[in-house]
Amino acid sequence: xxxxxxxxxxxxxxxxxxxxxxxxxxxxxxxxxxxxxxxxxxxxxxxxxxxxxxxxxxxxxxxxxxxxxxxxxxxxxxxxxxxxxxxxxxxxxxxxxxxxxxxxxxxxxxxxxxxxxxxxxxxxxxxxxxxxxxxxxxxxxxxxxxxxxxxxxxxxxxxxxxxxxxxxxxxxxxxxxxxxxxxxxxxxxxxxxxxxxxxxxxxxxxxxxx
Amino acid sequence: xxxxxxxxxxxxxxxxxxxxxxxxxxxxxxxxxxxxxxxxxxxxxxxxxxxxxxxxxxxxxxxxxxxxxxxxxxxxxxxxxxxxxxxxxxxxxxxxxxxxxxxxxxxxxxxxxxxxxxxxxxxxxxxxxxxxxxxxxxxxxxxxxxxxxxxxxxxxxxxxxxxxxxxxxxxxxxxxxxxxxxxxxxxxxxxxxxxxxxxxxxxxxxxxxxxxxxxxxxxxxxxxxxxxxxxxxxxxxxxxxxxxxxxxxxxxxxxxxxxxxxxxxxxxxxxxxxxxxxxxxxxxxxxxxxxxxxxxxxxxxxxxxxxxxxxxxxxxxxxxxxxxxxxxxxxxxxxxxxxxxxxxxxxxxxxxxxxxxxxxxxxxxx
Ligand SMILES: [Zn+2]
Numbered sequence: 001x002x003x004x005x006x007x008x009x010x011x012x013x014x015x016x017x018x019x020x021x022x023x024x025x026x027x028x029x030x031x032x033x034x035x036x037x038x039x040x041x042x043x044x045x046x047x048x049x050x051x052x053x054x055x056x057x058x059x060x061x062x063x064x065x066x067x068x069x070x071x072x073x074x075x076x077x078x079x080x081x082x083x084x085x086x087x088x089x090x091x092x093x094x095x096x097x098x099x100x101x102x103x104x105x106x107x108x109x110x111x112x113x114x115x116x117x118x119x120x121x122x123x124x125x126x127x128x129x130x131x132x133x134x135x136x137x138x139x140x141x142x143x144x145x146x147x148x149x150x151x152x153x154x155x156x157x158x159x160x161x162x163x164x165x166x167x168x169x170x171x172x173x174x175x176x177x178x179x180x181x182x183x184x185x186x187x188x189x190x191x192x193x194x195x196x197x198x199x200x201x202x203x204x205x206x207x208x209x210x
Numbered sequence: 211x212x213x214x215x216x217x218x219x220x221x222x223x224x225x226x227x228x229x230x231x232x233x234x235x236x237x238x239x240x241x242x243x244x245x246x247x248x249x250x251x252x253x254x255x256x257x258x259x260x261x262x263x264x265x266x267x268x269x270x271x272x273x274x275x276x277x278x279x280x281x282x283x284x285x286x287x288x289x290x291x292x293x294x295x296x297x298x299x300x301x302x303x304x305x306x307x308x309x310x311x312x313x314x315x316x317x318x319x320x321x322x323x324x325x326x327x328x329x330x331x332x333x334x335x336x337x338x339x340x341x342x343x344x345x346x347x348x349x350x351x352x353x354x355x356x357x358x359x360x361x362x363x364x365x366x367x368x369x370x371x372x373x374x375x376x377x378x379x380x381x382x383x384x385x386x387x388x389x390x391x392x393x394x395x396x397x398x399x400x401x402x403x404x405x406x407x408x409x410x411x412x413x414x415x416x417x418x419x420x421x422x423x424x425x426x427x428x429x430x431x432x433x434x435x436x437x438x439x440x441x442x443x444x445x446x447x448x449x450x451x452x453x454x455x456x457x458x459x460x461x462x463x464x465x466x467x468x469x470x471x472x473x474x475x476x477x478x479x480x481x482x483x484x485x486x487x488x489x490x491x492x493x494x495x496x497x498x499x500x501x502x503x504x505x506x507x508x509x510x511x512x513x514x515x516x517x518x519x520x521x522x523x524x525x526x527x528x529x530x531x532x533x534x535x536x537x538x539x540x541x542x543x544x545x546x547x548x549x550x551x552x553x554x555x556x557x558x559x560x561x562x563x564x565x566x567x568x569x570x571x572x573x574x575x576x
Contacts, residue, residue, distance in 0.1 A: 005326075035318040039325030039335075039561035046329070053330060068274060069315045072281050076319045077326035079285050084299060084330030192281060198274035206404040209456040 001051055003059050003081060004174030005042070007034045007074025008066025008094035009115060009167050013041040015049035015056075016174035018182060024048035025171040031116075034073035042081065045170075058087050060177040062094040062168055064193035065123035065142045066115065075192055090177050091188040095125035097173035098165045099136035103129070104175070111136075112160035114150070115168070122147050123195060126154050133183050135176070144195040228252045231303040231552040234291070234327075235545025236284075238320030239312025239340045240369045241265060241276045243283040245291035246542025247302075248549050253350045254295035256535060256542040259283035266409045270399050271368060277315040284323055291541070299331055304558065306541075306548030309337035309576045310569030312369065317565035325561060334558030336548035337576035339569055340539075341365055342383055344505035345376050347536035347543035349550065360499050361530070362386075364490040366514070367506035367539070368395030368410070371486075373444045373493055374571060376503075380551050385571045386493055387444025390433070394482055395508050397448035401455050401478050405471055412511050415475045419513070422476030429454050429481040434488070443496075444489055451481055483517045490518075494527050503530045509537040551575055 001017045011034050014025040026041045026048070046053060061078035064071045082089035095113040102111055111127040125141030140155060151157040180187055230250015237244035241262055247255040261279030265271050292299065307324035310317060321337075328335040344365045348357040363374040371389040376382070392400070395412060402411025407418065432447035433439070455478050462469045494502055502522055508514055509531060522529040536543060556575065563576045 033564070035321045036562055036564040038322050039329055042326055042329045043561065053332075068277070069318060072277060072315070073318050073322035076281055076284060076322040079281075079326075080288075080323035081326040081330045083285060083288055084327040086299075192278070194278070198272055198278065200268050200272045200275070206400075206456065208460055209453050210460050 001056050002174045002177055003042070003046065003056050004170040004177065005060070005074045005078040006062030006094055006097065006168045006170045006173045007038070007070050008062050008064045009165065011037050011041050011074065012168060012170035013045040014169070014171035014174050015045050015051050016171050016178060018178040021175070022171040023051060025169065027167060029167060031067070031070060034070040038073055038077050042077065053085050056085060056087055058082070059085070059089050060174050061089060061091050062097060062170065062173045063091045063188045064094050065117065065144070065195045066094060067118045068194055071192060090181065091190065092173050092176050092180070093125070093138070093142060093188050093193065094168045094173065095123070095142050096136055096138060097168055097176050098163060099125070099127045099138070100176040101169055101172040102163060103134065103136055107161065110156070110160045112154055112157070112162045114162060114164045117144055120146060122150070124150060124154065126160060133179070135179050135183065135185060142193055142195060231549045232297060232301055233304045233306050233545040233549045233552070234302050235306040235541035235543070235548065236320045236324045237308045237340070237343070237539055237541040237544050238280045238316050239308045239310070240316060240539055241271045241279070242539040243280045243287050244539055244541035245287040246540055246545045247291050247295040247297060248350065248542055248545040250549055250553065251349045251356070251546065253542045254297065255291040256540050257287045257291040257294060258540055259287050262410060269403050269409050270396065273313045273315055276313060277319055280316055280319040284319065302331065302333055304334045304336055304548055304552060306336045306338050306545045308340045308343065308544050309563055310340065310566035312340055312567060314565055314567040317567065321565045335561065336551055337559040337563040338544045338547045339571060339574050339576070341370065341372055341374065341571050342379070342574045343543040343547055345374065345503060346379060346547040346550070347505060347532040348503055348530055349546050350536055350542055351532055358501055361501040361503045362490060362493045362497070362499050363503040363505060364486060365505045366394045366486060366508035368399065369393055370506065371446045372571065373490060375493070375497060375499065380547065380554060380556065380574050383571050383574055387442065387446065387489070389446040389448060390442065391447050391449035392452065394446065394448055394486065397452050397482060398508070400452050404456050404459055405474065412508060415479055416511055416513065418471050419475040419479050420472070422472030424476040424480035426470065426473035427458060427477040429477055431481055431485040434485060444493055446485065446489065448482065451478070479511070479513050483514050486514065487517050487521045491521050491525050491527065495525060500526065501528045501530065505532065505537050507538045510534055547574065
């Protein structure tokens with residue numbers, strides 16, 4: 001059983017089990033209140049699941065892509081929860097969770113997942129379908145571009161079913177992680193998927209004041 | 211630590227008679243990731259991972275770089291602090307975290323982590339005001355003396371310049387004044403830059419000011435004219451000073467003259483120090499408070515400490531300066547305030563508090 005946290009869009013926290021499926025999921029759509037809601041969301045997800053913290057086998061973090069500030073709240077929370085509960089932390093790409101949900105619902109077409117990256121840009125990932133054990137196969141991304149650039153940037157753009165996801169489900173992230181673990185597949189790396197350098201420029205030197 | 215950060219660790223072995231609430235404090239309001247553990251007024255661990263090196267090429271703290279560094283440093287710092295304090299998570303009585311004021315994206319990393327840690331452990335959480343934390347650092351000094359109140363507190367760093375009247379550490383803190391533009395530490399960074407010195411500016415200005423004449427150039431003392439004193443008696447302004455130094459340097463350069471760096475640095479530092487201590491001592495005298503407490507990274511500046519000692523002695527004011535590792539941003543001071551709140555029977559914060567970049571100093575616990 002896993003506690004899963006994803007704040008790459010809104011705030012989503014879930015408790016999932018590979019055999020019993022989704023035991024609880026708490027979602028807050030507001031994309032600007034991650035720090036406020038994260039604590040209550042974790043507490044509520046655990047309470048509603050009826051699972052004791054020491055019954056959890058691990059914690060899953062959605063690593064993005066997503067807007068920096070909110071994304072980090074969920075990753076920091078997942079890390080700290082895992083540390084506090086003395087459980088391993090496993091990481092997944094948030095777009096892969098969206099794809100997992102799409103294919104788990106019975107679809108089989110190529111898929112393009114698009115999420116808001118703010119500043120008039122989007123994050124995207126493309127999937128060709130699922131592998132032999134039902135896990136999504138990502139063939140492009142996660143990447144960053146302007147919305148009108150997608151047809152040119154995504155290979156075979158028009159063949160894809162497109163999902164513009166306003167929410168990333170932590171339950172999907174958790175169940176994806178269960179699948180990756182069960183089938184011995186790699187998890188995402190430890191770095192948050194910001195896909196954008198911090199906004200800074202090295203100035204040439206002090207400007208004159210007179 | 212990651213990203214070229216540095217870890218400073220510190221305190222002596224705790225004595226056998228140590229008692230009080232065992233609290234872990236998390237501080238991420240600016241560019242230091244601080245995890246401290248205290249038991250009552252005794253510091254057991256003070257681990258600090260700084261992202262200062264990563265900001266050096268930009269000449270100042272870049273908020274997004276600081277926030278990214280917090281996320282990477284938190285885990286290792288937590289582990290290091292528990293090891294240093296030789297306590298287990300299960301033994302903790304509470305988690306404390308800075309909820310403001312500070313850089314919003316940076317604060318949120320600590321707030322998110324602290325809440326999750328508290329829920330995972332089933333422990334109460336205390337959301338603490340960063341500025342009051344700086345005052346609270348004084349309860350952790352190991353010379354056995356407790357903080358004496360009331361006190362005036364002058365808190366000066368790259369992120370804040372504030373003058374407080376503290377009547378009670380957890381229930382009665384008043385903001386007398388603060389900077390209306392740059393923080394004093396920022397002024398040091400900016401002037402260092404225009405003198406071609408690296409970041410952070412404070413130690414560099416100190417270094418080149420050696421042998422300089424602090425009276426060589428009379429730079430302006432912000433908000434010290436009679437008309438300003440009516441409205442801004444305890445407020446500070448350093449942006450005019452920075453511009454005055456730039457203009458003075460440019461004039462020399464335009465004339466093809468060499469810039470007397472030592473004199474400029476010494477005179478600039480004198481102007482900052484003078485205005486800080488003039489206003490702080492005035493507050494002590496006006497309000498009849500015979501005590502001044504210093505906090506914040508700028509306290510590392512030797513001249514600031516020296517002038518503070520002189521002026522306080524002359525005015526009959528007791529000067530208190532916590533150890534330097536507790537003057538800069540740290541988690542132990544945040545834990546210390548929470549320990550005092552717990553000892554006084556204050557309830558924990560609701561789990562729904564947010565990161566508040568402008569949290570007023572009157573809100574000791576959010
Ligand atoms: Zn500070």
